[in-house]
Amino acid sequence: MNFYSALRSIQVKNNSLLCIGLDSDLNKIPKHLRSAENPILEFNKQIIEATKDLVCAYKLNLAFYEVLGEKGWHTIKQTLAAIPSDIVTIGDAKRGDIGNTAEMYAKSMREDFGFMASTVNPYMGFDSVEPFIRDESHGAFVLAITSNIGSRDFQHLKARNKPLYEHVIARVKKWNTRQNCGLVVGATRTQELKSIRKLAPTLPLLIPGVGAQGGDLAAAVRYGCDKNGEMAVINSSRGIIYAASGQDFAEAARTAALTLRDEINAIRAKYF
């Protein structure tokens, strides 16, 4: 099954465009978990158990696991094992390296960890992305616009009358021969999101920056979706996983996830 079909299928099944970012940080998880053998794993498992019928995807930013040292690798594997196999899992490491090295990174993401999709940095061009999209079942979300301040440094530079990120989008559309390429689009500017959806009518858009990073949810849903009101993957991390810090954290995460999913669906109902 190609990546688009897998994504569409779970979005329909769980009636959800919500992706929860498991950016789990030892300093932020509830105190009572810190005595567990692997506190981050315990935290992730409970969050997943409480939210797995409400999401289309979970995203793990690898930075949060790398700081755990040797244990990090194991924690990623065990976290993925706790996620039902029809939910999309995104390894967010923004990889970008030359051919033979990109091969190894792609192999890690796809086979060793077993993620269903990866985020990829476009700066080094096609051969740095290709190993991630060779297998139709593995998706690659290529950075287009990011939500940070530094995104203005290069992504908006104009070459031949269009910003760099539009060149990236044009290339990604060409690379997308297997229905498995998407874009990362920081949801901070409505106009940009609107124009990106117009440029790439069918590509899945991974939209971080909703919540802690202050993106506009209505725009993210209205312009992030394809014409069927699908294929936007709207990520929220801290607003959900740290909704409460006591014994009730998982329940609170469920409530936050349910609320956000339903807000997203209300906006979908309005526009699609």
Add this chain to the structure above:
Amino acid sequence: MNFYSALRSIQVKNNSLLCIGLDSDLNKIPKHLRSAENPILEFNKQIIEATKDLVCAYKLNLAFYEVLGEKGWHTIKQTLAAIPSDIVTIGDAKRGDIGNTAEMYAKSMREDFGFMASTVNPYMGFDSVEPFIRDESHGAFVLAITSNIGSRDFQHLKARNKPLYEHVIARVKKWNTRQNCGLVVGATRTQELKSIRKLAPTLPLLIPGVGAQGGDLAAAVRYGCDKNGEMAVINSSRGIIYAASGQDFAEAARTAALTLRDEINAIRAKYF
């Protein structure tokens, strides 16, 4: 001590611009090592022992360690422990992520692993690079031009009459307030290397692509160096570490490293 001083000091001490890339691959190391408890670590240690008086730096591409799974983290730590503390160590993971995540990646590289420098991808702009250059003793080599085919996709797009990579260079020069920023410049085009050195007369240039990737050594040395014939970091990996595949691999690596160091020095003697 700032990064530039550390780099200059080891380049003088070992009279060397050579960086050995420890891209150690289980399928390529000598067969007799494969029964060791940790074959890659054993391989790295012997290569380091045989070459440590001939180099200014060792570079570890993290992809080669990540595929080792949990063991990879340990292997990086132990490899770094085997490298004399005055030799520059470069963690090559081409990081690029938003502020708080970049913080974690930088912390991993600088504190958990203990690398002296990192490679960084510029696409996400200043705040994705800043955590790597906050401490003057840690260096960051920012990707400018890479040596792969895909480098033509975006790096050479012209914005305001100059290619994207020149915009990157201009920014990196501004960011370099602590004498710890450098550039990655794939050594495949003499003219580009020449113009980059002119644009950035004092920045250290990490030049991969000599050897297996077919770069031109004479140009890499002549234009990669600053006006004192220093500050080029010329990386070779496969040509040195896989110079032989038998019991004599470390000795063969030493011979290859010595030859390349001396070739580099002969070119330096000619032009500086």
